[in-house]
Amino acid sequence: MKDMSIVRMYGITEEGFSVLAHVHGFLPYFYVPAPNGFKEEHVQSFMTTLDAAIRRDSKRQEQAGRAVIDVRIVLKQSIFGYQGPDKTVFLQIFFHYAGQVAVARRLLEMGSVQFPGFGSITFPTFESSVGFPLRFMIDNNIQIPGASWVELKAQKYILRQNNATSHAQLEVDVDYKDIIAHEPEGDWSKIAPLRVLSFDIECAGRKGVFPDAKEDPVIQIANVVTIQGSDKPFIRNVFTLKQCAHIAGTHTLCFERETDLLAKWAEFIRICDPDIITGYNIQNFDFPYLLERAATLKVQRFPFLGRVRDLETKAKDSRFSSKALGTRDNKAINIEGRLQVDVLQIMQRDHKLRSYTLNSVSAHFLGEQKEDVHHSIIADLQNGNDETRRRLAIYCLKDAYLPQRLLDKLMCIINYIEMARVTGVPFNYLLTRGQQIKVISQLYRKAKQQGLLIPNMNPEGTDEQYEGATVIEPEKGYYDIPIATLDFTSLYPSIMMAHNLCYSTYIANPSVITKYGLTEDDYVQTPNNDIFLKASVQKGMLPIILEDLIGARKKAKADLKKETDPFKRAVLDGRQLALKISANSVYGFTGATVGKLPLLAISSSVTAYGREMIEKTKELVEAKYTIENGYEHDARVIYGDTDSVMVKFGPKEVAEAMRLGREAAAYVTQHFVKPINLDFEKVYWPYLLINKKRYAGLYWTNPVKHDKLDAKGIETVRRDSCQLVGNVIETCLHKILIDRDTAGAEAYVKNVIADLLQNKIDLSYLVISKGLGKTEYTGKQAHVELAERMRKRDAGSAPNVGDRVSYVIIKGTKDAAAYEKAEDPLYVLDNNIPIDTKYYLENQLANPLMRIFEPILGEKSSSLLAGDHVRTISVAAPTSMGGLMKFAVRTATCLGCKTPLPKDETAVCINCRPKMVDLYQKHLNNMTELEEKYSRLWTQCQRCQGSLHQDVICSAQDCPIFYMRKKAQKDLNDASKTMNRFAYEW
Template sequence: MSTDPNQALKRRRLNKAGSQNGTLESQPSFLEDLNELEQFSQATKLDDPKLLWDRPSIDALDPAKDTLIFQQIEADEYTNHQNNTPVIRFFGVTEGGSSVICHVTGFLPYFYVPAPPGFKLENIPLFKQALETGMERANSIVKIEWKLKESIYGYHGGEKSPFLKITFKEPKNIAAAKRAVERGLSFGNFKDYAPQTFESNIAFLLRFMIDCNVKGANWIELPAGQYSLRHDRNSNAQINVEVSYDKMISHEPEGEWSKIAPLRIMSFDIECAGRKGIFPEAKVDPVIQIATMVTIQGESAPFIRNVMVLNTCAHIVGTHTMSFEREEDLLKTWSEFVRRVDPDVVIGYNTSNFDFPYLLDRARHLNVHDFAFLGRLNDIRTEAKDTKFSSKAYGTRENKAINMEGRLQLDMLQVMQRDYKLRSYTLNAVCAEFLGEQKEDVHHSIITELQNGNEETRRRLAIYCLKDAYLPQRLMDKLMCLINYIEMARVTGVPFNYLLARGQQIKVVSQLYRKAIEKDFVIPAVNTQGMDEQYEGATVIEPRRGYYDVPIATLDFASLYPSIMMAHNLCYTTLLTREMIQKCNLVKDVDYVITPNNDSFVTAEKRKGLLPIILEDLLSARKRAKTDLKKETDPFKRAVLDGRQLALKISANSVYGFTGATVGKLPCLQISSSVTAYGRVMIERTKQEVELRYTVENGYTHTAEVIYGDTDSVMVKFGVKTLEEAMELGKEAAEFVTTKFVKPIKLEFEKVYFPYLLINKKRYAGLYWTNPKKYDKMDTKGIETVRRDNCRLVQSVIDTCLRKILIDRDVVGAQEYTKQIIADLLQNKIDMAQLVITKALSKTDYANKQAHVELAERMRVRDAGSAPALGDRVAYVIIKGSKGTAAYDKSEDPLYVLENNIPIDTKYYLDNQLSKPLLRIFEPILGEKAESLLSGDHTRTIQVSTPSIGGLMRFAVKTLTCLGCKTPLKKGESAVCAQCKDRAPELYQRHLNVVNALEVRYARLWTQCQRCQGSLHQDVLCTSKDCPIFYMRKKVQKEIQDSTATLDRFVDW
C-alpha cells in the first residue's frame, strides 16, 4: 500500500514512522473461519467432495410392516386429473434425514349455508339441482348434509340452527357456488334465497389442516398397513407415499414431538460481471461465481462449502473450488448440485429479488433449459413472479415470489425488514448490528476487474462471495429465525410459508376455526370493503415532563389486552344485542356486563367465549414452555422452547388486533373498542388507587405521584431516595392494585427508572434497574437514536448526552459536550462520516423532488460509470448554497465534496438535524434555557472551506503564500519568502510531522479495512457507504495528498 507514489525521496529517507508493517500479526478473520471449518469437514477426508452432496441412502421401506414418521415442512395441493379429486401433498424429513413426499387423498372441500325457514330434508335434491345450475357445473356437488350449528357472531341463547353442509369435488367449485348462492337461488317454494355463506373463504389447504388437526411443521405418522408406496418419476424425494386423510396420525408439537428433523439448510450467493456504470442485467452480464454452504439444522459448521467459478481460481482453504470455462456449464452444474443436495431450507440475502430472478433469467437467455427445475418436483419449473404484500404491521412491499416446491425459503433480507427496525438493511449494516462485525463491500463495478484479472484476483472474489453465503447462515443461527418461525407455524397452525407471505390475521383465523370446530360454531364469510368506523385508542396519562433524579417505579399490566378479553369474556360468541337480552330475560351484572364502551357481553358463567378460551390456552402453554425452559439444559431444546414461548406471546397479543382490523377476515369493533375502553379505565383506576393509598396521611414517608401512564404501564414517583425502597413499594403497590381488578388481570412491578428523563408522550429515557446492585441498561423510547433519515452525528450526540445525564449524572457535562459538538460542527471539525445521510434509490419517479434522487441524476451527468444505479443506497451530504436554495439542490456526493473542498452547510445540520432532538432532551431539564445551547459564543466562529471548483473559483488565479508568514511569494520562491528563509528547516519539519502523523493514521485505517475484508496483504477495495471508516480513510488520503503537495514545495531547500 502506498499513500502517494510521488513522495519526495528526501522525505522518504526521513520518514520512517509511516510504515504499517508492524500490524500484520493477526490472521484474516474469514479465512480463519474457513480454516476452522475445515477441521470439522468430512470433505477434506474424501477424494471427491461431491460424495457429500447426496442424502444418506436408506433401506427399502415395507408399507405393510414399517411405520413412517416424518416432520412435514411444507404442504401444497393439486388435482388428481384421473378422477378430478384434490390431493394434499406434504414435503418432509424423517428423523434419520430422509426426504419424504406424502400424498393425502380423500379430503374434500365444503362450506355451510343456513337452511331457510321451513326447509326439510326432502328439499335437499331440489336445492342441489338449483345450486349446480347456478354454478353452471353439473355433478360438482358430492353431498349435502343437514347439520345443527351456531353462528360465531353473537350470543343466541345457546340455540343451534339448521345449516346445510355442502361438500364439493374440487376446491375451485367453492368460489362458483358462493357466487351462485349470493346471487340467489330459487327451488320448490323457496324464491331468491340468498343467504350469507359460512366458511367459504378459507383456503383448502388450511381447511384440511384445521379439520385433521395438522399444525405447521409438525410430525406426521403413517401406521404400517395404512399407506402405500408411489413410484413417481416426477419427484426426487427418497420416500414417496400415499395415504387416506383419515388413516394418518398428526402429532401435537409438544414433548418429544417438539423436536426438529435434521433439515438440510442451503445458503448461497452469486456474483455477476457488470459493465462499467451499469447495474448487472441478466440478458447481457454473465454469472461468474456461485458460492454455496450447506448445514444440517442443529449443527454449527456447514458440511458442504463450495464455490463455482467461471475461469480458473486459486485454492481456498476448506472449500471445494470448481472452475468452468463456459457459463452454461457453471449454471447447469449448480442446478444439478441443488437437486442432488436436496435442501429442505434455502436461505440467502435478497435472494428472492435478485439472485434467483437473475439466475433464472440468465439460464433462459443462455438456453440452459433444465436449470429451472430447482424444486422437489421434476416437472415444475421454478419461476419468479411479481407479488405485492400489504399489511398494517409490515407495510406494503413489492417482491418476487419464487416457487421451489418442497423447499422452504427464508430470504434473510425479508426477515430483517419484517422483524427489525434498522437504519440500514444492507448485509454489512445488519451484520454490524447483530454479529458485531463488518464485511467487505465491493461495488459491482469492481467485480468485473477482479474477474478479468488472474486466478488470485478471482480467488479474492470467491472468498468475498463465500462470506456472503456464510453470513445469512450465521444471522439465522444467531437470531434463531428458522426455529422461531417453525414454532410460530406450530402454535398458530398455519403452513410455514404463510408466515412470510401473509400478514398477522391468518394466524388468528387458523386458531379460531380450530376452536370453533370443537364447540360446533360456524364462521361467516364476511365481505369487508373497509369501514369508516373508528374507535378510541389507549389512554396516555398526561406526562409531568422533567428530569427525575429519584427512583421512578414502573408498574406494568401483564398481557393487558389478552387479560382484559379473558377477564370480561369478550368474544364474538358472547356479544349481545338488546333483542337477545329481552328474549333470554338476561339480568345485568349477573348474566351479562356492559363495557365502558356501552357494549354488552354475557358472563363466562352463562357462556365462555371462544377468544378467551384460545387466549387461556396460549398463555398457559407459554407458562409451561417457560417452566420447561428453566429446567432444560440442552442448548438446542432450549432454543426451541424459547422460540415457542415467544410465538405464544406474539399470538396472544395479536388476537385483539384481529378483532379491530376493519378490513379483515372477521372484524368486530365492539370487542376491540371495549378492550381499549377497559384499558383506559384501568390505567386511570391504577393512578387513582396508588395516589389515594400512598400518602403521608396513610403513614407513608411521602405522597406518591403518578407522573406518566401509557397503554399498559404507569410510572410512579413514590418520593423515596433509594432503589430498594422504590422496588419494595412498587411490588406492594402492584399486589394491592391487582386486587381491585377481575382475574386474570394482574399488575406487576417490573423495573425502576433512576434517573428518569420524561420528555413527552411516548418519549422518555432512563437507567433501567431490576435489582438495586447494578442497572440493566440505558432504556430509551421514541428518541432519535436509530432513525434512518438522520445522520450518524445525531445518534452519537443524543446517545452521549443521555449517557452523561443518566449514567454520569452530569447535566452540566452534557451541556458542555453539546456546545463543543456544535462549535466543532460550525468550525468544520466533525468527521464527514458523521454527516452522511443514506437513502435507497428505489424508484425513478417520486412525487416530490428528493435529495438523493436529484444527486444521483447530477452524478450520472458527471460520470455515468460511477453514478448510483437503481437499488443502490445513495450517500449524500448537504453543502452550502445560495440563500433559499432547496435542500434537494444542495445534496452532494461525500467523495466529491472531499476531493473538491466543497463547504458543508453546517447550519443545515444544526437547524434540521440536531436542534430538535437536543431541545427535546434538554427542555425538560433546563426549560427555556435549553435554547442557549443553540446560540451563544460557541456558535459565532464559523469556518468555511475554500472550494477548488465552481462559482468564482472558475476565474480565480491561485497565488502561493509563504508557509511562514502567509505573504504572497515572488517569482522563484516556492515555499518561504526571503524573510522566513532562516525558518525553512523548522517549517519543513513541522509539515513533515503533519504528513507522518497522517500516514500513521491512514495506515491504521487501511489495516482495519484489510482485517475486515479478510486479508492484510491485499489492496482495500471496499466502498461501503454504511461504514464510517470508509469516509475517514478517504478524508485522510486527501489530507495526505494536500500535505504532501505542500511539503514538495521545499524543492530548493
C-alpha cells in the same frame, strides 16, 4: 378417488430423508346457511344446479369434470354474535378442486344462481376464504400444526417406485385418515434435521450500471449446505465461470460456458434436495436474475428447482402492503416443496435497523464486517486470472455463508418453527403473509372444536377509527429521586379475558337479551357501551384462545427454567416468545378494519376499559399514598402510557420506592377483575421526562445496581436521525445520568460541535436514513427526491419502495430546501462534495440537545450552542463540485497567514518567508501523521478481508473504517499537494 384434490405434504424423516406424501381423500368445502324450508330432498337439485353454474363459469379445461361432489345438511352456529343455544341449518358444500371454492363463493354471494324452488338467493358464505392447505391442517380432528411431526400409519401408505413424480427421496400415497399429527410436545418437540442451502451469485455488470440479466453473465455461484442444528456446513462449493485457483475446504467447479454453469447448478439443487433455501435478497435478486439469465441463454431444465419434477419455477411480481410493515414490492418464486427463507426479509420483518445491507446486518449481529466488492470491480476480477477469480470466489462464499450464520445466531429457523406450531400455520405463511392469518388459523381451530362457523366478511372499506389508549399528560422535567413504574401485565389480552370479549359473546342487538331471557347478571355493558355476555353464561372463544396462549407460555417459561440442554432451551425460548406475540396480536386483529373479521365493538371496548383502568390506577395511588394517610409524601403519577404509570412516591431511596411500588401494585390489582394484574416492574432514577412517549432514565430492578440506561422515543433509539446525533445524545445521557457529570457533558458537546464545524466528523456519522414508504408523495422530501435522482443515475441500484434511503446534507445555495441538498453518501465521497455542517448543527443536533439539557440546566442550556466552539473558523471544505463553485476561481492562500497569493504554486507570502522552515516542518509532520493513519486503516481493511497480501477492494458503504479510510486518503492527497508547493520555494 383419483384426480380429486390432493394435498402434497413435504417433509423429512428423523434420519433426514426427504419425503413427499400425496394425501388423498380430503375435499375442499365451505358452508352456506340453508335457505328457508330446505330439506334433504332439495339436496340433489341444489347440487346439480350449483355444479352446472360453476362449470359454466369455469373456463379452464381441467375443471370440466364434476365440480360439486357433495352437499350435507349440518347444524352449526355462526361465531358472530351470541345466538343462545340455537343451532342453524347450514349446507356444507364439497368441491372437486380447491380452485372451485372461490368460483362458488362468488356465485353464491352474488346471488347469481337460480335454485329451483328457491330462486336467486344471495348467500352469506362461511369459512370460504381459508386456503386449502390450511383448511386441511385445521380439519378432521387431524389439527396439524405448522412445522410439526406427522406420522403415517404403518402399512397404510404406498411407496411410489417407478411412478415417482418428484426428487424427494421417499414418495408415498396415503389417505388423509391415515395421518397422525403429533402435538409438538415432549419428544415431538424436537426440530427436524432440515437441509439448509445458502447461496449467493455474482454477475459481471458493466461499469456504472446495475447488472441486467439480459446482458450480463452470471460468473459465480457459491453454495453452503448445513443440517439445521449443526454448526458446520457439510458442503461448501463454488461454481465459477473460467478457471479458479483452489480454495481450502471448498469444492471449486469451473465451467468454460455459462450455460453449463447454470445447468449444473440447477442439477446440484435437485440432487442436494434442500428443504430450505436461504441467502440474502435471493427472492428479489438472485432467483429472478438466475431465472431470467437461464431463459435468455435458453438453458434447458434450468427452471425446475422444486421437488416436483415437471413444475416450472417462475418469478411473479407481487406487492405486499400493510400499515404495520409498509409497502414492499416483491417477486414471488415458486419452488415446490422447499422453503425460501430470504434472510433480508427476515431482518426487515423482525428487526428495526438503520440499514439492511448484508454488511451492516452482519456487523450488527455477528460483530464483523464483510468484504464488500464494489460492483464495478467484479468484472475486472473476473477478467483477470485464476487468482483474481479466487478472490471473487472467496467473497462470494462469504456472502453465501453469512446468511446461514445469521439464521443460526438469531435462531430464526427454530423461532419460526415454534411460531408455526403455536399458531398452526404452515412455515411459509410466516414469511409471505401478515399477522392476521395467524389469528385466523387459531380461531378456525377453536371454532372447529366448538361447532362454530366463521363468516366470510366482505371488506366494506370502513375507514372509521376508534379511540385508543390514554397517554397521561407528563409532568415534564428532570427527577433526581426514584420514580416507580407500575405496569399492567398483558393489558389487552387480560381485558378480553376479564370481560369475556369475543365475537361469540357479542350482543349487537338488545332484542337478543329478551329473546334468550337474559338477566342483568348475564351480560355487561362495556365503557364503550357495547354489550357482551358474561363468562358465567358462555365463555367466548377469544378468551379461551388467550388463556391457552398465556397458559402455554407459563408452561414454556417453567420448562425453560428446568431445561439444561441448549437446543431444547432455544426451542422453548422461541416458543414462549411466539406465544407472547400471538396473545398480543389478537386485539389488533379485531380492530383491523381492512381485515378478515373486524369487530370494533371488541377493540374499542378493550381500549375503553384500558383508559378507565389507567385513570383509576392514577386515582387509587394518589388517593392512598398521601401525607394525610400517614405516608411521608403525597404520591404523584407524573406520567403514564396505555398500561403503565410512573409514580413519584417521594422517598429518595431506590429500595423504598420499590417497596412502595410493589405495595401499590398489589393494592391496585385488588380493584380489578381477574386476571387483570398490575405489576411493579422497575424504578427509574434519575429520570428525565421530556414529553409524551419521550423519556430516559436509569433502570433499576434491584436497589444495589442499575440494570441499564433506558431511553424511549428519543434520538438514541430512532433510525431517522444520524449517528452523530444518536451518539452525542447517548454520551450526554450517560454523562448526566450515570456519571452525574453535567459539566463534562457540556464540555463534550462543545467539543463535538467544534469538530463538526471543522469537518472532523467522519461522514458515516452524518448519514441520515429514512424508509421509502410509498410510491407517490404529495410533498417533497429529502430521501424521496434523492431516490428519484439516483434512479436517473442508475435505475438498477436505486432504492425501491420499502427500502431505506441513506443520505447526507451537502452545502447548497443559501435558501435551498433540505430535499435539494440531500445526496448519496458514496457519491459525496467519490466527488469530494462539501457537507453542510451548519445544517447538522442547527437542524440535527440543536433541538435534541436542547431537549435534554433544558430540564437540567434551564436558561443556561442555550450557551451550549453559542460560544467559541461555534465560532471556530471552519476548515475550508473541498469545493471542487456543485452549483456556482465551478465558476469560481480558486486562489491559493499563504500557508502562514492565509492571505491570498498571486500564484498558485508558491507556499507562503513575502512576509512569512522567514518562517518557512517551521511551516514546512509542521506540514511535513502533518503529512507523516496522515500517512500513518491511512496505513493503519488500510491494514485494518486488509485484515477484514482476510489477506494482507492483496489490494483492498472493499467499498462497504456501511463500514465506518471504509469512510475513514476514504477520508484519510483524501486528506493525504491534499497534504501531499500542499507539500509540493514548498518545492517551488527552494
